[in-house]
Amino acid sequence: MAVAHRLADAARIETLGLFRSPGLHPDNKAAAGFDPVTEADRASERAMRAILAAERPEDAILGEEYGVQNGQSGLTWVLDPIDGTRAFMAGAPSWGVLIGLSDSDGPIYGIVDQPHLDERFEGGLGRARLISRGEERPLATRRGVALAQATLMTTYPEVGSPTEHAAFRRVAERARLVRYGLDCYAYALLAAGHVDLVIEAGLQPYDVAAPIAVVRAAGGVATDWRGGPAHHGGTLIAAGSPELHAEALALLNGD
Known part of the structure; x- marks a missing residue:
């Protein structure tokens, strides 16, 4: 979990540096249509992968921009360096950095981080909390709603x-x-x-x-x-x- 938070912190630096920036120049990954990617996407994932290489070298990685890296531990870090690149391009603060940790049965832990709003949603391995502006509060879904x-x-x-x-x-x-x-x-x-x-x-x-x-x-x-x-x-x-x-x-x- 400490490593996951370091990944999120590193991704914040890379994404916020280009969010709402005139220097943002998206590329199109799609042969047909429009599937945007920016240097913020790439830099965010590179920063997270560098931390994992140092801290968790035996874990596998699956990332949107740089694909699969095999591991031996049975754990896989599943990374989306900017989920919502279209929103990112438009200056809308509804994008996020996604950091998941999966074993052979699926996700066991995750972070949904919104750097611009300073909101980090964390869940799994005994935690369910929102960390925002130096404060924490528990996460709980709404019940009793048809x-x-x-x-x-x-x-x-x-x-x-x-x-x-x-x-x-x-x-x-x-x-x-x-x-x-x-x-x-x-x-x-x-x-x-x-x-x-x-x-x-x-x-x-x-x-x-x-x-x-x-x-x-x-x-x-x-x-x-x-x-x-x-x-x-x-x-x-x-x-x-x-x-x-x-x-x-x-x-x-x-x-």
């Missing part, structure tokens, strides 16, 4: 394939409030008890490892849209309670 009273969040209104979008709409039409666009910060708000559901598709492992750990540590549920493990990417539904998760999951699957 879908008709729930706040639902996702990043993109179209939500994946046409079939996945139709499934999402079945849930969204029953929710009290639907909001879009917060990337990983939506999961942090769920863990803090402000949001009740986050439903997304088209995800990569580095998008989900840390949020899954934080949500579960705060008392929530996080699975794929079939109710199985979600840490390999694809689809993810995170809910503040098992009851709400079951209600939304049934609608996703057409029940």
Whole structure:
């Protein structure tokens, strides 16, 4: 956990140095469409990998920008140096640095860090807390909320394939409030008890490892849209309670 916080501290230096900077010049990773990456993404991941090379050389690493590095310990650090690069480009403080730690069964610990707001959401290995401006408070999801009273969040209104979008709409039409666009910060708000559901598709492992750990540590549920493990990417539904998760999951699957 101490190493994870050092990773987050190092990533803060690299990301804040370019956030809202006129020197930010995004590149496009996609052959078709737009998949942005910035020097802040690359520098953030390089800084975290340098710490892991010194402190945890036997652990594996999976990072968005520099791929897989094999290890021997059975533990893997799953890094997204900036989750929400589009928000980062736009100067919106809804991006985050994701640091997950997984074993063979999936995520066991995670940090969702929002450097600009000085908010660090930590979950797993006996911890569930928000550290902000020198203070700490526990994380706990909101309970006792049915879908008709729930706040639902996702990043993109179209939500994946046409079939996945139709499934999402079945849930969204029953929710009290639907909001879009917060990337990983939506999961942090769920863990803090402000949001009740986050439903997304088209995800990569580095998008989900840390949020899954934080949500579960705060008392929530996080699975794929079939109710199985979600840490390999694809689809993810995170809910503040098992009851709400079951209600939304049934609608996703057409029940």
